[in-house]
Amino acid sequence: MGKIFVNVGMSLDGYIAPEGMTLEHWDDPDYKNWAAKWGALMGWAIKLQYLRENLKLGPGGETGPVNDMIKSTTERIGANIMGMRMFEAGERSWPEDAPFHTPVYVLTHEKREPWIRPGGTTFYFVNDGIASALEQARLSAGERDIRISGGADVIQQYLDIGLVDELEISLAPVMFGGGRRLFENIGEAVPAYKIDRVLDTPSATHLRYVRA
Amino acid sequence: MGKIFVNVGMSLDGYIAPEGMTLEHWDDPDYKNWAAKWGALMGWAIKLQYLRENLKLGPGGETGPVNDMIKSTTERIGANIMGMRMFEAGERSWPEDAPFHTPVYVLTHEKREPWIRPGGTTFYFVNDGIASALEQARLSAGERDIRISGGADVIQQYLDIGLVDELEISLAPVMFGGGRRLFENIGEAVPAYKIDRVLDTPSATHLRYVRA
Numbered sequence: 051m052g053k054i055f056v057n058v059g060m061s062l063d064g065y066i067a068p069e070g071m072t073l074e075h076w077d078d079p080d081y082k083n084w085a086a087k088w089g090a091l092m093g094w095a096i097k098l099q100y101l102r103e104n105l106k107l108g109p110g111g112e113t114g115p116v117n118d119m120i121k122s123t124t125e126r127i128g129a130n131i132m133g134m135r136m137f138e139a140g141e142r143s144w145p146e147d148a149p150f151h152t153p154v155y156v157l158t159h160e161k162r163e164p165w166i167r168p169g170g171t172t173f174y175f176v177n178d179g180i181a182s183a184l185e186q187a188r189l190s191a192g193e194r195d196i197r198i199s200g201g202a203d204v205i206q207q208y209l210d211i212g213l214v215d216e217l218e219i220s221l222a223p224v225m226f227g228g229g230r231r232l233f234e235n236i237g238e239a240v241p242a243y244k245i246d247r248v249l250d251t252p253s254a255t256h257l258r259y260v261r262a
Numbered sequence: 263m264g265k266i267f268v269n270v271g272m273s274l275d276g277y278i279a280p281e282g283m284t285l286e287h288w289d290d291p292d293y294k295n296w297a298a299k300w301g302a303l304m305g306w307a308i309k310l311q312y313l314r315e316n317l318k319l320g321p322g323g324e325t326g327p328v329n330d331m332i333k334s335t336t337e338r339i340g341a342n343i344m345g346m347r348m349f350e351a352g353e354r355s356w357p358e359d360a361p362f363h364t365p366v367y368v369l370t371h372e373k374r375e376p377w378i379r380p381g382g383t384t385f386y387f388v389n390d391g392i393a394s395a396l397e398q399a400r401l402s403a404g405e406r407d408i409r410i411s412g413g414a415d416v417i418q419q420y421l422d423i424g425l426v427d428e429l430e431i432s433l434a435p436v437m438f439g440g441g442r443r444l445f446e447n448i449g450e451a452v453p454a455y456k457i458d459r460v461l462d463t464p465s466a467t468h469l470r471y472v473r474a
Contacts, residue, residue: 062429062445062455062471063276063444063445063448064275064276064443064445217274221469223454223455223456223457223471223474224454224455225445225448225452225454225455227448227449227450227452231276232275233274233275233276233437236275236437236439237439238439240437240439242435242436242437243274243435243436243437244435244464245435245462245464245465245466245467248460248462248467250457250460250462252456252457253457254457255457255460255467255469257433257467259274259435262435
């Protein structure tokens with residue numbers, strides 16, 4: 051059975067999204083300076099050859115161990131799970147062939163038909179909770195892994211019931227001072243983790259934790 | 263002029279002290295399991311030869327790069343600044359020759375004469391705020407560095423006014439689920455940091471950030 055994992059960028063002070071980075075302010079990047087903050091968090095990623103290709107940002111880009119890491123992380127995914135807010139933001143930002151190339155299970159209260167994108171991404175809208183989304187993702191993924199893509203509240207729900215096998219955090223030396231924290235509302239059911247790998251680069255420390 | 267720095271252990275979810283680790287429950291280590299959580303956070307440290315010697319925990323202990331790091335961190339300190347709660351907890355726990363061997367400025371509302379310990383530690387009780395404590399610490403430290411020892415609220419106050427030059431965080435793969443966060447109540451004055459050094463060990467990732 052595949053692993054369930056999280057892979058996010060996190061600010062030094064623990065946020066995965068700055069204050070103001072919401073659908074409401076998507077077209078107002080100066081609002082609380084959210085776009086610059088997000089850029090400071092994820093700048094290392096959009097320079098990578100693999101992500102540039104995947105997000106249709108253009109040719110070229112950095113190769114090397116971080117690029118290899120992102121490529122192998124992306125390629126091991128058999129299904130994604132995400133929250134509705136993340137989907138709605140992505141709906142505005144992703145290229146037509148959305149950068150997942152797997153089934154994506156979107157947790158929502160909205161009833162909506164599957165949305166098929168070119169390139170292998172189909173969004174399924176799940177109305178009956180996180181356990182159901184996981185079950186459907188498992189059926190799709192087979193032996194491959196499932197990424198809990200975000201946002202923070204969705205990650206926290208899976209963490210809180212002890213279902214996250216692996217945590218991959220790219221810790222960037224930026225301070226947000228506010229926003230959505232990765233770790234919040236988490237009880238005692240969280241499994242113990244151990245450090246599996248640290249990839250040390252000038253722009254982020256790529257930390258990988260697996261169940262102890 | 264010396265640098266102002268912070269050096270703390272932090273849980274993966276961002277806490278430097280677990281819930282329940284307060285003076286009130288100091289003699290009740292089972293309360294909210296605080297002592298086991300603290301042990302999981304700092305277990306790597308109390309195995310080190312240098313800390314064992316400094317805290318009078320006995321002979322032996324690990325040597326190597328982490329031990330060297332702790333030794334050089336301790337030896338560069340010309341003065342410490344701490345909050346009253348940290349002092350009160352330490353007052354119960356430190357050996358008679360408290361493990362600082364420098365002047366220690368304790369932020370408090372209490373008026374109290376300096377408390378001189380054998381081994382070079384003198385505690386001075388500062389009643390007129392964090393700027394005054396820093397000024398006094400600078401005078402004592404000369405060219406040497408000043409450590410903002412803790413707790414979280416004191417570190418946050420110095421971070422918030424942009425005075426922390428270096429942040430050293432030993433990030434342990436433990437989850438507290440609650441307690442005192444390192445990063446909270448911090449505004450926009452925080453300087454930009456860059457990664458200076460990452461020391462990768464199985465029990466903690468020792469991250470060092472300096473002003474960018």
